[in-house]
Amino acid sequence: MKKNKPKFKQIIDAAVEVIAENGYHSSQVSKIAKKAGVADGTIYLYFKNKEDILVSLFQEKMGQFIEKIEQETTSKQSAEQKLLTLIQTHFEQLAADHHLAIVTQLELRQSNKELRQKINNVLKRYLNVIDQIVEEGVEEELFRDGLDRRLVRQMIFGMMDETVTNWVMKEQRYNIVDQAKEVHSLIIHGLARTDQ
Amino acid sequence: MKKNKPKFKQIIDAAVEVIAENGYHSSQVSKIAKKAGVADGTIYLYFKNKEDILVSLFQEKMGQFIEKIEQETTSKQSAEQKLLTLIQTHFEQLAADHHLAIVTQLELRQSNKELRQKINNVLKRYLNVIDQIVEEGVEEELFRDGLDRRLVRQMIFGMMDETVTNWVMKEQRYNIVDQAKEVHSLIIHGLARTDQ
Amino acid sequence: MKKNKPKFKQIIDAAVEVIAENGYHSSQVSKIAKKAGVADGTIYLYFKNKEDILVSLFQEKMGQFIEKIEQETTSKQSAEQKLLTLIQTHFEQLAADHHLAIVTQLELRQSNKELRQKINNVLKRYLNVIDQIVEEGVEEELFRDGLDRRLVRQMIFGMMDETVTNWVMKEQRYNIVDQAKEVHSLIIHGLARTDQ
Amino acid sequence: MKKNKPKFKQIIDAAVEVIAENGYHSSQVSKIAKKAGVADGTIYLYFKNKEDILVSLFQEKMGQFIEKIEQETTSKQSAEQKLLTLIQTHFEQLAADHHLAIVTQLELRQSNKELRQKINNVLKRYLNVIDQIVEEGVEEELFRDGLDRRLVRQMIFGMMDETVTNWVMKEQRYNIVDQAKEVHSLIIHGLARTDQ
DNA sequence: AATGAATGAGTGTTCATTCAT
DNA sequence: TATGAATGAACACTCATTCAT
CATH class of the missing domain: 1.10.10.60 (Homeodomain-like)
Structure with a gap:
């Protein structure tokens, strides 16, 4: 190869x-x-075979995707800033490549368990980036202590992913980057009134 | 039929x-x-055909699934309690039927766009239940005002879904119901320290 | 049965x-x-089975069909008159039952060899009627002597059949009975100028 | 293709x-x-599909079939000679290829309306050859004037076709080429005594 | 006699992959 | 390296017929 x-x-x-x-x-x-x-x-x-095209596609594209996110986030000071930058960069990159957005959010999910296993391996690097930001947030005492790391990661990734998928399914008719701040706010503060 | x-x-x-x-x-x-x-x-x-088995399967199983959740939540007093009950019941039901969990979280997602469209129609009823709880929470002034409803719904559903999918992919080796409270807390309070 | x-x-x-x-x-x-x-x-x-419906259909309908032709022809004096009556009655009966015309001329021919063999057996009675008229014509010295009986029968049946099939394929848009005399004339005199 | x-x-x-x-x-x-x-x-x-094999088969084989007939007939002088040659060549070619005879006379007629429509299109070229001979015959004053062209064509084609089909159904146990002259004579002179 | 739910054999077509050139 | 003609396994669906009621 x-x-x-x-x-x-x-x-x-x-x-x-x-x-x-x-x-x-x-x-x-x-x-x-x-x-x-x-x-x-x-x-x-x-x-090697058809599946290998798809795995390679994901590795290649996600590699660039994650690199860009790593670049953008490292320069930011606080974990909160880093998280916002991560969400924004995530949205921006998919907004910039409509074809790729469709492929990652809809089409590649129709693949079989095996292929999705391999795709998940590629995603691990991204999840590590998220983990680190959370870690930093806890260290900086911006975030609560005692958070279940795996759940936090699922929360952050799941919400971004769900948001992008919804945007793709609505045929990308609105600007998803506009939603980055609100998504960030929901992740940081949740639903509860902050003055309580 | x-x-x-x-x-x-x-x-x-x-x-x-x-x-x-x-x-x-x-x-x-x-x-x-x-x-x-x-x-x-x-x-x-x-x-009618093979696809119709899958659509019917989803309708049949999700119908019961959602009914159960509707039953359990209506009796609760506050929106916060209802949300917790929703998450718990969601997790409990999938934990109780391992096969169904695999099918809904992994296998049915391999279906084509058309089938997924039909599946989404079935899901709408569930999303309405979530919407109502959010609405109540805002009315009760438990939740922040000015929340983007669509994003909130994505947050709640996305996080539960991501959590279940992770649990299924880890071959259901831990008790997912144990995570309901933490998921609930993350959704309500987010990552930030609440004392700030 | x-x-x-x-x-x-x-x-x-x-x-x-x-x-x-x-x-x-x-x-x-x-x-x-x-x-x-x-x-x-x-x-x-x-x-007995599906094929038996079709064979019975043909027997039943062709039985009536041939009986009518036998009735109409016996009363005529000359073989030439009988032949004309046969052609006219053949055309009239199919013109009177559009559905039957479609079934006998087009649809039943799509059946397999076996079924067509059985259909041919039913037809034999009709071919006998034709044979007899030819025999009479020869005896009456209206027709040439030394005719190959099988070929003559094929000529008569083939031409009527081809004429009806064409009419059915043109969706029965003209009156086929109008063609009886011309068909009769062609069979009796052929293409050649009669004055030669 | x-x-x-x-x-x-x-x-x-x-x-x-x-x-x-x-x-x-x-x-x-x-x-x-x-x-x-x-x-x-x-x-x-x-x-393209199974039906296309059959249509192509017919086009291929009938193309050669008709070409041969066109070649043989053009060299003949009178319409009468041409008609005889047409009948002979028609019979000779099917006699030379037993398999093809079975396929065209029996098996291909079991096809559906659609396929038969396509087969008829191929046949049109053959029917045109017949039409031309008839036209010439009328011009040469060999044939009667005022003939219904469509009926004449049906007569000629119907009789050859019926003759070949009968021969195939009798399992080709006699020499069909021997019948060409008699068929020709019947078409030209009909059944009537020519001295009347 | 009549029903109609259940049966299960039978087949055209697609497409990832190979390999001789 | 590159080609693209050839391969052949795999599968959803139909419908004539049966048989318990």
Whole structure:
């Protein structure tokens, strides 16, 4: 697998387009090959099998995605700021690539358990970034002590994910970045009146 | 479709088992028929096609699921209590039916856009229950005013869903009901120290 | 098989209608039963199997068809008159029952070799009527001597059949009885100028 | 559809054999593929679907059939000679290919209305050849004037077709070419004594 | 005689993957 | 490296027929 060869990226980009446009189940290998401008057989010089295209797609795209988030957040001072930046950058990146948003939020979830297991492995790096911010927040005494780390992480990720999925399902008809602050506020303060 | 005929339920229960054990894509109609103890053709006396088994399964099981939650929550006094009860009942019911938990959290999500659309329609009733509790909370001045209802609903549902999915993916090795209180607390208070 | 019971005819009439309206391949036993106002299983009290419905249909309808032709022709004096009457009565009867025309000319020909063999047996009685008229014509010295009887029969039947089929395929948009005289003339005189 | 590739013809020839031997309804795609020595899937590289095999078969075989008839007839001088040649060539070609005779006279007629419509389109070219001969005959004053062209065409085609079908149903136990002259004579002169 | 729920055999078509060139 | 023709396993669905009532 020669990941730095241009065809590798060519095929992955074709896969994102094809899946976004046709849906997961109508995205045959031959369709991806055609869009990438290579022969069907060539795909198998760069990927083990069809599933490997999808896993690689996710690794490649999520790698860039997470790197960007890491860059943006490290410069911020407080955990609260970092969390807001994380949410904003998360939303911004998906808003900037409509095809990718469809693929990650809707289409890739139709894959089987095995593939989703592998996708989850890629996500771990992202979850670690979240974990660290939470850790910092607790250390800085911004966040409550005694928080269940796994639940906190689920809360943050689950809410961002649910928000993006809803936006994609509404066909991206509003600006999701506008919701970042409110989502951040809900995560930080919850539903309760803060003056109580 | 004769939904009160025993075979209708027989087949649905078989489908839950077969899908939980074999995964969505390895759950052939013939396998479901065999488990249900009927002939392949009998399936089609009760369901339009394979997809209709899944939609009916979700309607049938989620109908009971939501009814139970409606029952449990109405008796509670405050919105806060209702929310806790909702989370607990949600967790309890899935903890009580391991197969169903696998099917709803993992396998049914592999379905195509069309099927997921139908599943979402069934879910609407549940989301309405959540909406009402939030509404009550705001009226009772337990919750903040000016909350974005859609985001709040996403927060509550997203966090429960994420929590259950994580539990299922960890092969249900811990007691998820134990997490209900903490999830509730996170939703109500968020991450921030409440004394600030 | 109780052929004088009213249900026997009921089912046959239903079959003619269903086949004419839906085509041979979309005429399921259950559809015929429904149109006849009986249960699916009842069909099998009157007919051995599906094929037997079709054979019986043909026997029943062709029996009447041929009887009528026998009646009309015997009263005529010359073979030439008899032949004209045969052609006219053939066309008249099919023109009078549109459904039957569709079934005999188009739909029943889609049946398999076996069924068509049985249908041909029913037709033999009709071919005998034609044979006799030819025989008479030769005896009366109206027709040429030395005619190959089988070919003559094929000529007469083939031309009537082809004419009716064409009329059915043109959706019966013209009056086929008007063509009887011309068909008769072609059979009697052929294409050649008679003055030569 | 690559009609000049050898496999295209290979599959068509296999289809003729399989259909002639097993009958239309027992001719599964897999059986045709096996006889052609290709994989089931290969069929679909050359044909849209099963029906397309049959339509292509008819086009391919009838194309050659009609071409041969066109060649043979054009060299003849009179319309009468041309008609005789047409009948002879028609019979000769089917006599030379027993399998094809069975397929065209019996098996292909079991197809549905749609398919028969397509088959009729192919036949139109043949009917045009007949029309032209009749036209010439009238111009040459060999044939009567005032003939109903459609009926004449039906007469000629219907009689040849009926003759071939009878021969096929009698399991081709006699030499059909021997009947060409008599059929020709019947069409030209009809049944009547010519001296009257 | 009549019912109609239940049966289960039977098949066209797709598409990920291979391999000779 | 690259090709693309060929492969063949896999599966949802229909419908004629049966049989317990």
